[in-house]
Amino acid sequence: MDNAFDWTFFSEVLVGGLLAGVMYSLVAIGFVLIYKTSGVFNFAQGSMVLFAALTFVSLTERGLSFGAALAVTAAAMAVLGIVVENAVLRPLVNRPPVTLFMATLGLSYIIEGGAQLLWGAQVHALELGIQDTPLEVSGMLISKFDLIAAGISAGMVAVLSLFFRYTRTGLAFRAVADDTFAALAVGLRLPRIRTAVWIAAGLVSLVAGLLWGSRLGVQFSLSLVVLKALPVLVLGGFDSVPGVIVGGLLIGAFEKLAEVYLGPYVGGGIEGWFAYAIALLFLLIRPAGLFGGRTLERV
Amino acid sequence: MSALRVNTGEGREPSPASEPLLRVAGLEAVYGASIAALHHIDLTVRPGEIVALLGSNGAGKTTTLKAISNLLPAQRGKVSRGEIHFDGHDVLKKSPSALARLGLVQVLEGRHCFRTLSVEENLITGGLGRSSSRREIAEDLEKVYAIFPRLKEKRKSRAGLASGGEQQMTAIGRALMTRPRLLVLDEPSMGLAPLTVQAIFKALAELNESAGLAILVAEQNAAVALRFAHRVAVIENGTSVVNESAAEFRRRSDVQSFYLGGGATIASGEAGEVLLQQQQISNKSAHSTF
Numbered sequence: 001m002d003n004a005f006d007w008t009f010f011s012e013v014l015v016g017g018l019l020a021g022v023m024y025s026l027v028a029i030g031f032v033l034i035y036k037t038s039g040v041f042n043f044a045q046g047s048m049v050l051f052a053a054l055t056f057v058s059l060t061e062r063g064l065s066f067g068a069a070l071a072v073t074a075a076a077m078a079v080l081g082i083v084v085e086n087a088v089l090r091p092l093v094n095r096p097p098v099t100l101f102m103a104t105l106g107l108s109y110i111i112e113g114g115a116q117l118l119w120g121a122q123v124h125a126l127e128l129g130i131q132d133t134p135l136e137v138s139g140m141l142i143s144k145f146d147l148i149a150a151g152i153s154a155g156m157v158a159v160l161s162l163f164f165r166y167t168r169t170g171l172a173f174r175a176v177a178d179d180t181f182a183a184l185a186v187g188l189r190l191p192r193i194r195t196a197v198w199i200a201a202g203l204v205s206l207v208a209g210l211l212w213g214s215r216l217g218v219q220f221s222l223s224l225v226v227l228k229a230l231p232v233l234v235l236g237g238f239d240s241v242p243g244v245i246v247g248g249l250l251i252g253a254f255e256k257l258a259e260v261y262l263g264p265y266v267g268g269g270i271e272g273w274f275a276y277a278i279a280l281l282f283l284l285i286r287p288a289g290l291f292g293g294r295t296l297e298r299v
Numbered sequence: 300m301s302a303l304r305v306n307t308g309e310g311r312e313p314s315p316a317s318e319p320l321l322r323v324a325g326l327e328a329v330y331g332a333s334i335a336a337l338h339h340i341d342l343t344v345r346p347g348e349i350v351a352l353l354g355s356n357g358a359g360k361t362t363t364l365k366a367i368s369n370l371l372p373a374q375r376g377k378v379s380r381g382e383i384h385f386d387g388h389d390v391l392k393k394s395p396s397a398l399a400r401l402g403l404v405q406v407l408e409g410r411h412c413f414r415t416l417s418v419e420e421n422l423i424t425g426g427l428g429r430s431s432s433r434r435e436i437a438e439d440l441e442k443v444y445a446i447f448p449r450l451k452e453k454r455k456s457r458a459g460l461a462s463g464g465e466q467q468m469t470a471i472g473r474a475l476m477t478r479p480r481l482l483v484l485d486e487p488s489m490g491l492a493p494l495t496v497q498a499i500f501k502a503l504a505e506l507n508e509s510a511g512l513a514i515l516v517a518e519q520n521a522a523v524a525l526r527f528a529h530r531v532a533v534i535e536n537g538t539s540v541v542n543e544s545a546a547e548f549r550r551r552s553d554v555q556s557f558y559l560g561g562g563a564t565i566a567s568g569e570a571g572e573v574l575l576q577q578q579q580i581s582n583k584s585a586h587s588t589f
């Protein structure tokens with residue numbers, strides 16, 4: 001090793017980590033939306049990501065154009081959200097959190113199995129038409145794909161924020177997230193709002209599925225991106241959208257930096273578990289997360 | 300101090316008897332699988348009537364009100380016997396939002412404002428459940444601001460940062476946005492300064508007179524509730540024990556001193572002393588909250 005610290009290389013790793021982190025945030029936001037309105041930790045989020053990616057790629061392989069496949073998949077995710085909320089979660093409303101968690105765990109496998117039944121089990125390549133050529137930005141080499149993926153994720157977050165800020169459904173969502181019991185008492189139609197949120201979470205999964213799918217290939221391990229989102233949720237707080245954005249960036253950055261700078265000393269392979277070490281540390285120090293308002297329990 | 304005196308003179312006659320708007324009969328409720336909260340509650344509210352629901356802490360006032368809005372299931376409780384009808388509808392078969400659309404809405408104990416939303420956003424949420432049009436919401440907002448001018452000044456600030464009185468007004472205003480026929484209030488005076496309590500009850504009485512809004516209000520601060528109520532129902536250990544006109548109730552001073560106190564400290568039997576205690580409690584709360 002040289003004596004002089006290579007700052008350009010450091011920045012390159014950092015930016016790469018941050019961009020990957022944005023994509024973690026994207027998956028984590030799906031969790032937050034549902035957690036805030038239903039108090040459910042939706043373990044099936046990963047399966048929804050897989051289901052979306054698999055549906056999209058199977059449709060394009062059958063000759064649908066990008067736009068048509070996107071529209072059909074979006075519709076399918078909306079239907080999935082409506083069915084899950086109405087058929088599974090509504091009958092279980094007011095049950096203890098662990099019951100709801102088990103329900104989404106079961107749901108996770110049913111959605112995966114359903115996707116397999118529908119589209120088969122082989123691995124698909126997903127081509128979004130984004131060239132993954134490195135861009136040179138002030139001496140650093142940055143993946144163009146990562147940059148565009150981060151841009152799309154940021155756009156998604158912006159759209160969601162505007163939706164929650166300026167629409168009636170958005171206002172109702174914020175009210176339910178703030179005080180569910182008061183929302184019930186004042187006559188807000190919770191089932192309707194929760195259904196809307198499941199649809200929104202489905203659309204977020206679609207975007208996450210396309211981005212992650214085109215990076216990792218569309219296969220069943222794609223549903224494991226849920227495991228990447230967990231440390232982000234712990235760090236950012238289960239009930240905070242800004243929290244998971246910051247959490248995602250931090251996890252992405254730390255993960256890559258640790259892999260590059262600490263990895264060689266311990267024989268590599270840190271990336272897989274380092275995020276969990278941070279999350280664990282956070283659980284011990286600040287269980288509500290950086291921005292979380294309350295601890296993880298149904299209110 | 301005189302503001303809170305039990306009294307005399309200001310009692311108003313109940314509106315002419317007619318079909319009850321709300322009828323609770325033989326109500327029994329449990330929490331969880333077996334914890335009995337209510338044993339036998341009978342209660343009616345006629346159109347245009349203000350009914351005060353009195354009783355000491357833990358007597359079952361809040362559970363009764365939650366049952367009336369069918370909010371018990373959301374807290375793992377349920378009505379195990381008896382019936383509740385609102386305007387001919389079986390309350391237990393309607394969701395809280397359906398009840399709100401029928402004109403029955405509740406202001407919860409402890410106000411429960413949406414703390415991260417602005418005061419005005421809080422009010423608007425009251426119009427969402429009934430799918431009010433944009434114009435209706437604007438009209439209703441003006442009405443609420445006319446009743447509680449302080450809210451107009453605070454409309455852009457977060458409800459969580461408003462004072463206790465402003466939060467109570469926000470919670471009431473939010474309920475009014477649903478265009479109710481029966482407004483149910485649980486302890487609206489809790490933790491508020493006496494003057495604020497007076498202002499809130501005065502506004503409610505005006506709504507009752509001008510718009511014929513029926514009101515069912517549970518209060519530990521019986522003194523203030525009695526001044527505005529037409530009729531009184533008293534709950535003791537989950538059972539309704541008194542059901543009569545406010546005027547008659549006030550005349551029976553023995554009963555009065557017994558039910559006017561807060562909580563279990565009633566043994567003193569001296570109405571004046573109890574009032575003094577209440578005054579202290581509300582002063583203390585006024586300082587300690589927000």
